[in-house]
Amino acid sequence: MLELQNVTHVYSNGTRALDDVTLSIPKGMYGLLGPNGAGKSTLMRTVATLQTPTSGSISFDGLDILDQPEELRKRLGYLPQDFGVYPRVSAYDMLDHMAVLKGVASSKDRKDTVETLLDQVNLWDVRKKAIAGFSGGMRQRFGIAQALIGNPDLIIVDEPTAGLDPEERNRFLNLLAEIGENVVVILSTHIVEDVADLCPRMAVIVEGSIKLEGAPKELIERSRGSIWAKTIARAELDAYREKYEVISTRLFAGNTIVHIQSDKDPTDGFAAVDGGLEDVYFSTLSATRRPVSAEAA
């Protein structure tokens, strides 16, 4: 179990990237969903002990990770948002090198580790090719292989599916799901389906604070009866935005389908819809954008 208590991070320019975050993250896949700039990467880097929060505490299975970052690092696998350089070195040699850095000393252990991982992430056939020539999906799978060196029991993956085509995304998510059964895996993303497909628990972070936490199924259940849909002409959209709390819009055959959030039946031609996680997410974002006066009304 990873536990964050009142974690706040303020950058030197005054940006409050994390604002009193308290979270308990159990074993399994955990989705951290939020828009750009919400603070996801700051949270991931903080848990990965790459930066120290301004205040708060973080423990992993009882280990105080701010006090003993080296102990945490032994148990951590981290796939950053931007892996940076993609060298002209083969996947095999690079993994071998990274295994040395992670402390896998004996060459026999390294050979076993590297070969097992290449097989697991389905890169065995291209193991002798340079990573520089890999596609986005292959790079991400390589990224997971390096994160898995040393059998970590805390794995952090920061926006791993951005830019992957659907097939590669699927393959990548399946791989994560396999890994995620016995360890804590935190998946940070702004893609709702990544979380809906994979994560038994999740949180929504906006402007540095946690706005929603729970099991996607329960969160969807809780939203039942408050999401309404209607097909309108595009030109009507502004008027609907004025009148209703529009949480999302989607084009369909030249028309616009609006989803609104309303605790009462808005009538006016709207039909109740069984919202999905996307509706839950968008209504959470919409609520944080709502002016305080409207909230009080």
Ligand SMILES: Nc1ncnc2c1ncn2[C@@H]1O[C@H](COP(=O)(O)OP(=O)(O)OP(=O)(O)O)[C@@H](O)[C@H]1O
């Ligand atoms: N080193 C830094 N110095 C100052 N401000 C920063 C720094 N890194 C991030 N920020 C700011 O902190 C806030 C949170 O950024 P962060 O990168 O953690 O968000 P994010 O949810 O990961 O966003 P994205 O999906 O765009 O990566 C943003 O306002 C960002 O501009």
